[in-house]
Amino acid sequence: MSLAFAPSTDVSSAAAQAMAMRTPWTAETGLPSMGPVLHFTQDREIYGEGDEADAIFKVVSGVVRTCKFLSDGRRLIDAFHVAGDIFGVEAGAEYSFSSEAVCDCTVISYRRRGLEASASQDAGLSQQLFSYAMRSLARAQVHALLLGRRSAVEKVAAFLVDWATHSANTGTVTLEMTRQDIADYLGLTIETVSRTLSQFERDALIAFSTARQIRLTHPAALRSLNS
Amino acid sequence: MSLAFAPSTDVSSAAAQAMAMRTPWTAETGLPSMGPVLHFTQDREIYGEGDEADAIFKVVSGVVRTCKFLSDGRRLIDAFHVAGDIFGVEAGAEYSFSSEAVCDCTVISYRRRGLEASASQDAGLSQQLFSYAMRSLARAQVHALLLGRRSAVEKVAAFLVDWATHSANTGTVTLEMTRQDIADYLGLTIETVSRTLSQFERDALIAFSTARQIRLTHPAALRSLNS
DNA sequence: CGATTGCTTGATACCTCTCAACCCAGGTGG
DNA sequence: CCACCTGGGTTGAGAGGTATCAAGCAATCG
Secondary structure, three states: OOOOOOOOOOOOOOHHHHHHHOOOOOHHHOOOOOOOEEEEOOOOEEEOOOOEOOEEEEEEEOOEEEEEEOOOOOEEEEEEEOOOOEEOOOOOOEOOOEEEEOOOEEEEEEEHHHHHHHHHHOHHHHHHHHHHHHHHHHHHHHHHHHHHHOOHHHHHHHHHHHHHOOOOOOOEEEOOOOHHHHHHHHOOOHHHHHHHHHHHHHOOOEEEEEOOEEEEOOHHHHHHOOO | OOOOOOOOOOOOOOHHHHHHHOOOOOHHHOOOOOOOEEEEOOOOEEEOOOOEOOEEEEEEEOOEEEEEEOOOOOEEEEEEEOOOOEEOOOOOOEOOOEEEEOOOEEEEEEEHHHHHHHHHHOHHHHHHHHHHHHHHHHHHHHHHHHHHHOOHHHHHHHHHHHHHOOOOOOOEEEOOOOHHHHHHHHOOOHHHHHHHHHHHHHOOOEEEEEOOEEEEOOHHHHHHOOO
């Protein structure tokens, strides 16, 4: 289970390393020529649902969220994207999600037109596009299972265990996102997320350094909450 | 929003018509030679999660469900597949879902090996594979939004509206699946599904012919429940 | 400093689940 | 033919989990 586009290798978030090791497509393996490097400050929108999907993006540093909204404002975060992750790939003409900077972050954009031209020529690139889509699909399906059939305790535990794989030194999780982001990823409210984390602390499963820095003192127990 | 692999064209469930109009890949457009035609009786397993994924399938008639289980038996149905729909496409070596016959049904199987060989040669087929994966992804993401951020009333309404598009004569929905199937698709219990349908009947939004035959007497109202 | 933002905690409401009983149609066998 | 059984569906009562509403706290930033 992974929160986002996540190859199995796990690396630090240093941009160069990320680009070399985490990225399924690199300039070497078929992405069209690298586009402009863009910076976004916290909560800045990168693109909106319905915008013309003329570029795809790769995270260099920071964290990006992709999300959908209901008309009354309810939000579901589909995924958090970290360094090396690709986001914004669409089959149709428009983006089907919004994407925003969870924290200050840097992304590279690639013209979509160039990509499609290359794919029709390059069987390897086509294969990678298919592979990317299938991995995204698997992630979305696991997410649906989480949303549909797990309790709040299981959801929060799963989130911590998953996000811990993105942290450099195992055992300590750094949450770049707010409680609201976590709640909207898990289909909960901010209060339930907070209460569940507090419960984990009382049960000595985790220990807070700060609200955003958590030591997993008993990761096996957290993992066992995911059947 | 669609419940399953569903091109926008809507047709009856007659097999020949389905194969001609609903199927994104047909023998003509790149699927490897047609494999054996298989019949499954109600609730028979077609393949299990973890089985070697050596074939993909196309529904000829009937309805197939693909689902995942948690270790304690909780189930989530990912999708219902109707005539013309493809299911069982995997990137890895194993099926990531189980699939079972919702009712007596007929499917065609295709050797996966042949497909991959063709795809590496045929850019059009590669494109269709990518397109299939992206459509499945979009469906899974909408499903996640449903599971994570909608109430029971909204879920059941969305299900009825969606499933109605598969019925020949609009206005009447034939539910091939049990209440348990619906519940496991919506992340609810059987009782909540039943109560919600009864409530819709009291509110004159629907009318039961039988428990499995429902007239949508006020489809606009049902649709308006999906923001 | 005061204001703001993010987070936590408490009290209560309510939605959905759980457990149980019951109904109904269909099938089976005496 | 009818008693019985079974599986699917409905309904009720009550419990429980999560949401809602509200207050308070800590850190940050003008």
